[in-house]
Amino acid sequence: MLENGRLLWGMCCSLLWLSPPVVFSVADPGDLDVLMQFRDGLENPDLLKWPETGDDPCGPPSWSHVYGDDEFRVTQIQAQGLGLKGTLPQNLSKLSMLNNIGLQRNQLSGKLPSFRGLSSLQYAYLDYNSFDSIPSDFFDGLDDLEVLALDHNNFNATNGWPFSKTLQNSAQLTNFSFMSCNLKGSLPDFLGSMPSLTNMKLSGNSLSGEISRTFNGSSLQML
Numbered sequence: 001m002l003e004n005g006r007l008l009w010g011m012c013c014s015l016l017w018l019s020p021p022v023v024f025s026v027a028d029p030g031d032l033d034v035l036m037q038f039r040d041g042l043e044n045p046d047l048l049k050w051p052e053t054g055d056d057p058c059g060p061p062s063w064s065h066v067y068g069d070d071e072f073r074v075t076q077i078q079a080q081g082l083g084l085k086g087t088l089p090q091n092l093s094k095l096s097m098l099n100n101i102g103l104q105r106n107q108l109s110g111k112l113p114s115f116r117g118l119s120s121l122q123y124a125y126l127d128y129n130s131f132d133s134i135p136s137d138f139f140d141g142l143d144d145l146e147v148l149a150l151d152h153n154n155f156n157a158t159n160g161w162p163f164s165k166t167l168q169n170s171a172q173l174t175n176f177s178f179m180s181c182n183l184k185g186s187l188p189d190f191l192g193s194m195p196s197l198t199n200m201k202l203s204g205n206s207l208s209g210e211i212s213r214t215f216n217g218s219s220l221q222m223l
């Protein structure tokens with residue numbers, strides 16, 4: 001999947017690059033704008049090794065950590081464990097074709113932007129960062145979501161934050177991991193009746209109330 005995307009991205013870009021008249025800046029301008037905001041929000045953007053002057057993520061040279069589709073839309077950002085410091089752009093969800101984002105194990109801080117409406121997003125790893133808040137509409141419209149990791153972020157430390165009910169619309173969700181991230185309150189009943197959900201991790205929070213009867217007979221393998 002990742003390799004195919006990469007290959008296509010490279011192929012399309014090379015074809016355009018070779019055919020006269022030369023067309024620069026073929027990446028979707030809106031996506032490019034969000035990537036530039038992402039870079040500008042970092043204290044150490046050099047770690048991405050994106051070219052200083054290159055104005056096109058699909059090159060040449062193609063930017064590392066970013067992958068796109070054959071319509072030059074960004075589909076993946078893979079920048080885990082690079083030691084990135086800084087904040088994320090609040091309009092990250094304008095990358096509307098994003099299907100896989102890996103930003104875990106960095107030192108990203110400030111507000112986590114909403115992922116609202118990222119209907120192609122399947123995998124999102126945001127764990128082990130230093131975000132201090134999560135917006136209440138973060139989970140809205142994540143129709144294709146399969147895996148989400150938010151562990152070890154100090155979200156909404158003062159009041160904690162409640163489990164979002166809109167997550168029940170993510171019908172293909174198989175794994176979520178929200179350990180030690182200030183979740184508070186009770187677990188919603190729908191979790192027990194989500195057919196695809198097999199792994200959930202919730203330790204290190206202040207969850208209360210009873211485990212609902214609907215969990216009986218569900219396919220959950222881990223709590």
Ligand SMILES: *[C@@H]1O[C@H](CO)[C@@H](O)[C@H](O)[C@H]1NC(C)=O
Pocket residue numbers: 030031033034037089090091094
């Ligand atoms: C994202 O937000 C920044 C400022 O907050 C703005 O300058 C930029 O134009 C926005 N980009 C898109 C694609 O909406």
Ligand SMILES: *[C@@H]1O[C@H](CO)[C@@H](O)[C@H](O)[C@H]1NC(C)=O
Pocket residue numbers: 133134135136156160161162
């Ligand atoms: C977390 O805190 C922010 C800022 O105070 C607030 O806007 C947001 O709704 C809170 N998140 C949740 C999930 O309640």
Ligand SMILES: *[C@@H]1O[C@H](CO)[C@@H](O)[C@H](O)[C@H]1NC(C)=O
Pocket residue numbers: 147174175199
């Ligand atoms: C889902 O969780 C299980 C158990 O922790 C793990 O083995 C598996 O790799 C996870 N899948 C993904 C795609 O992260």
Ligand SMILES: *[C@@H]1O[C@H](CO)[C@@H](O)[C@H](O)[C@H]1NC(C)=O
Pocket residue numbers: 213216217
């Ligand atoms: C849970 O399911 C088992 C077998 O399916 C049943 O025997 C038991 O009574 C159920 N418990 C509750 C609390 O519904």
